Structures are given as C-alpha cells and as structure tokens.
Amino acid sequence: MNPIELYQSFYCIYRERNLTKAGKILGLSQPALSLHLQSLERHRKEVLFRRTSRDLIPTDAAKRLYVQIAGPIEELERMEGQLKPKENIRRLRIGSAKEIFLEKILPKLSASGDSFHVQYGHPPELLDALIKKEIDLVITNQKLNVPGILLEELYKEKFVFVASKSISSDANFPFHGQIKPKLDFLKTWMENQHWFVYSEDFAIVRRFWKVNFDSRPKLKEYSVLPNLHDIRTALEFGSGVSVLPKYLLGTKSPVYSNEKDCLGFENQLYLVSREEDVDFLEEKFRTFHHWMNG
Numbered sequence: 001m002n003p004i005e006l007y008q009s010f011y012c013i014y015r016e017r018n019l020t021k022a023g024k025i026l027g028l029s030q031p032a033l034s035l036h037l038q039s040l041e042r043h044r045k046e047v048l049f050r051r052t053s054r055d056l057i058p059t060d061a062a063k064r065l066y067v068q069i070a071g072p073i074e075e076l077e078r079m080e081g082q083l084k085p086k087e088n089i090r091r092l093r094i095g096s097a098k099e100i101f102l103e104k105i106l107p108k109l110s111a112s113g114d115s116f117h118v119q120y121g122h123p124p125e126l127l128d129a130l131i132k133k134e135i136d137l138v139i140t141n142q143k144l145n146v147p148g149i150l151l152e153e154l155y156k157e158k159f160v161f162v163a164s165k166s167i168s169s170d171a172n173f174p175f176h177g178q179i180k181p182k183l184d185f186l187k188t189w190m191e192n193q194h195w196f197v198y199s200e201d202f203a204i205v206r207r208f209w210k211v212n213f214d215s216r217p218k219l220k221e222y223s224v225l226p227n228l229h230d231i232r233t234a235l236e237f238g239s240g241v242s243v244l245p246k247y248l249l250g251t252k253s254p255v256y257s258n259e260k261d262c263l264g265f266e267n268q269l270y271l272v273s274r275e276e277d278v279d280f281l282e283e284k285f286r287t288f289h290h291w292m293n294g
Contacts, residue, residue: 003043009036010048011073014066017055020134024091027115092116092284095126096139099228100269103247104155105139108291130274137284138272150278151270152285155292157245159204161262166239167193168256180261187213194240195222196231208243211263 012022013033023033041048048062058066096105098120109116119126119135123142129135130149144151167173174181174189181189198204202217209217223240225231231242235255245267249257271288273281 003040006036006040006043007069008073009033010040010062010065011069013037013049013056014058014062017057019056027091092137093119093135094137094139095119095121095129095135097122097141099245099248100139100155100157102229104292105288127272130272133274136273136277136280139269139288140272141267141269143268143270144272148275149272150275150281151272152281152289153268154271154285154289155269157247157267157269158259158264159208159243159245159267160249160257160259160264161208161241162235162244162249163193163241163256163258164235164239165254165256167241175258175261183213186262187215190241191218192220195219196234196238196240196242197222197224198226198228198231200224204243207265207267208262211265 009022009026009028012025013019016022016025019030019033019037022028023030026033028036037048044061044065046061047059048065049056049058051057092109092114094101094105094116096118101118101120106118117135119129121129123138123140123144126135126138126140127144127146127149130138131146139154141157163173168175172189174186195205197219202209202219202222205217205219209215223234225234228244228248232244232248232255234240235242235244243264244255244257246257249255271281271285273284
C-alpha cells in the first residue's frame with residue numbers, strides 16, 4: 001500500500017478523531033480507513049491512537065508524526081485540491097429496515113448515480129445514529145416525538161394475509177367457497193396453522209389478529225424469521241401462513257394472498273431527519289416519495 005495514502009489517511013483521522021468522519025472527507029469506508037491506520041502503525045512500528053467508545057485519542061507518537069506531515073500535506077491540498085472541504089461533501093447517509101429499502105429505494109437510488117451509505121436496523125438504533133449524526137435520514141414506522149427531530153409521512157405499507165400454495169390448494173382451505181367463512185371457524189383454523197412470524201412477540205401478526213378477531217393471537221406452531229424476505233421464501237418453498245406487505249408479493253407471486261375475506265392493515269412509514277437539516281429533508285422527501293408512490 002502506498003505510504004503517502006497512509007499518511008493522508010492518518011492526517012484526516014488525527015484532525016477528526018473519528019474514523020467515520022474522516023472517511024466521509026476521503027470518500028473511504030470505515031473498515032478501509034481502519035485498515036490504513038493499522039498498516040501505518042505496522043509500518044512505523046508504533047501505536048498512533050488509543051480507542052475509546054466514540055473517539056480516537058492520539059498518542060505522543062501520533063502528535064510527533066502530525067507535526068512532521070501536516071505542513072507538506074496542507075501544501076499539497078492547496079496545490080491540488082485533493083481533499084474537498086467537509087461542507088461541500090454530502091453523501092446520502094440513510095437508515096432503514098432492509099426490506100422496504102431493497103424493494104422501494106435501492107433500485108432507483110442505484111440508478112441515480114448519487115453516492116450513498118446505508119445502515120439497516122430497527123427504529124431505536126437508527127434514531128440513535130441519527131441523533132449522533134452518523135446518518136442523516138431514517139425511514140421508520142414509528143412516529144417519533146423527539147426534540148430536534150422532524151418527520152414527514154412517506155409511504156403506507158399494506159399488509160395482507162398470505163399462505164403457501166400447498167395450504168391454499170388443500171381441500172379444507174377456508175377460502176375455497178363463495179361464502180366468507182364464519183369468524184370463529186376462521187380464527188380456529190388460523191390458530192392451527194404453521195405460522196412464519198417476524199418475532200417471538202408476533203409483532204405483525206398481532207395487528208392482523210386485532211383487526212380481524214379483536215383479540216391476541218394464540219399460535220400453536222410457528223417459526224421465527226426476522227426478515228420479511230425470508231418469510232416470503234419460506235412460504236414459497238414450505239407450507240405455512242403469514243402476514244406480509246403487498247409490495248413483497250408482486251403481480252405474479254407464487255404465494256396465495258387474500259385481502260377480501262381477511263382484513264389487512266396499513267402501516268405508515270415516515271422519513272425522519274434532524275431539525276437543522278430541514279432543507280435536506282424536504283429535498284430528499286420529494287424524491288423518495290416519488291420513488292415509493294409513483
């Protein structure tokens with residue numbers, strides 16, 4: 001690896017005291033920048049930073065090295081403009097649940113030519129990353145009431161009852177006839193099916209059960225797959241039932257779905273940003289809203 005690149009990386013890390021922030025300036029990922037630092041420490045045979053939970057603390061060796069290289073690197077910056085000012089760089093940093101991002105955002109975002117960084121996770125951890133300024137936008141299904149945080153209604157997910165083809169072709173399948181099955185019969189039948197669920201607390205199934213039966217689900221058999229794409233795959237190749245968003249099913253899905261005899265429900269998604277970035281939020285909201293609802 002070119003030692004000059006290592007010293008340039010060190011220079012940015014020293015000034016920012018944070019790998020993520022330095023990576024933004026250099027256009028490098030955090031793992032790549034960490035590798036640069038490790039390589040330079042091996043090259044010089046000395047430790048340059050002590051790591052804390054949030055920042056990097058320079059050692060005396062790092063301070064001596066910075067004094068030696070700061071002048072030459074800053075002169076190169078003035079001559080070549082190789083390092084852009086932080087304020088001129090705005091790579092899109094977004095946090096989201098994986099399924100909605102892969103289906104609705106990634107195809108359009110990839111084609112746009114914009115640079116971006118994506119973090120998948122659950123709403124609490126993504127909100128924490130937003131507050132810490134590790135990301136700039138969050139797509140979430142939680143209506144947050146947090147000081148300094150703004151949100152816009154972005155998209156409504158429609159969840160519906162789904163079943164494997166092997167289930168829907170069975171003679172005892174309750175939706176074969178022209179008459180809607182009675183509620184008690186339908187509830188008993190569903191309680192006896194093998195369910196593919198998102199979590200042990202039946203988070204998505206609970207809402208479906210409340211809407212249709214006004215009670216809490218008492219499932220006898222279930223498998224947990226904490227990813228909606230995996231649930232769809234399990235339904236396609238296995239035998240069971242579940243509740244999935246319609247955007248995962250498509251027009252020619254091999255999975256049976258029913259929103260006529262079983263009530264579905266809508267889940268509001270929001271685009272969230274920091275209050276100080278209101279202009280950025282409004283700009284990206286228009287784009288994302290068009291991509292997801294167009």
